[in-house]
Amino acid sequence: MINTADILKANILVVDDDTDSARTLVMTLQHSGYANVTATTDPRAVHGLHQENNYDLILLDLQMPGMDGFQVMEGLKEFERDGYLPVLAITGEPGHRVSALKFGAKDFLGKPVDIDELLVRVRNMIEVRLLYTELAAASLAPR
Numbered sequence: 001m002i003n004t005a006d007i008l009k010a011n012i013l014v015v016d017d018d019t020d021s022a023r024t025l026v027m028t029l030q031h032s033g034y035a036n037v038t039a040t041t042d043p044r045a046v047h048g049l050h051q052e053n054n055y056d057l058i059l060l061d062l063q064m065p066g067m068d069g070f071q072v073m074e075g076l077k078e079f080e081r082d083g084y085l086p087v088l089a090i091t092g093e094p095g096h097r098v099s100a101l102k103f104g105a106k107d108f109l110g111k112p113v114d115i116d117e118l119l120v121r122v123r124n125m126i127e128v129r130l131l132y133t134e135l136a137a138a139s140l141a142p143r
Contacts, residue, residue, distance in 0.1 A: 007130070011057075012037045016061040047072075056086055060088065062089055086106065109121060
């Protein structure tokens with residue numbers, strides 16, 4: 001059974017090339033009780049970080065130089081072992097929302113980010129991720 005303590009212990013990565021935006025998201029999540037929140041401004045680092053940390057949620061800016069959020073999601077698809085790629089796309093471009101969902105994001109937020117909406121979507125996505133994880137573990141358990 002998933003409870004609030006489990007949700008608040010979730011492993012979260014914030015990816016945004018804007019240092020101030022990344023810092024604001026991290027501080028907002030930490031202030032709301034999330035204990036394991038990290039950030040990177042380098043989209044090329046996400047693949048390796050996710051491989052090492054198996055994040056329960058990745059908040060991903062879509063417009064970044066060098067490697068955009070769509071390319072990051074493409075690289076993360078190999079980790080979609082349990083059928084749930086834990087990506088919450090963040091974009092200021094209305095036309096990118098549907099594309100983000102097609103590329104594998106499970107949800108999206110528009111910029112500027114509404115804090116109340118952010119916290120509700122983060123909680124919901126983490127709960128779903130933890131349920132997928134429990135389901136996968138139960139499927140592998142001997143009967």
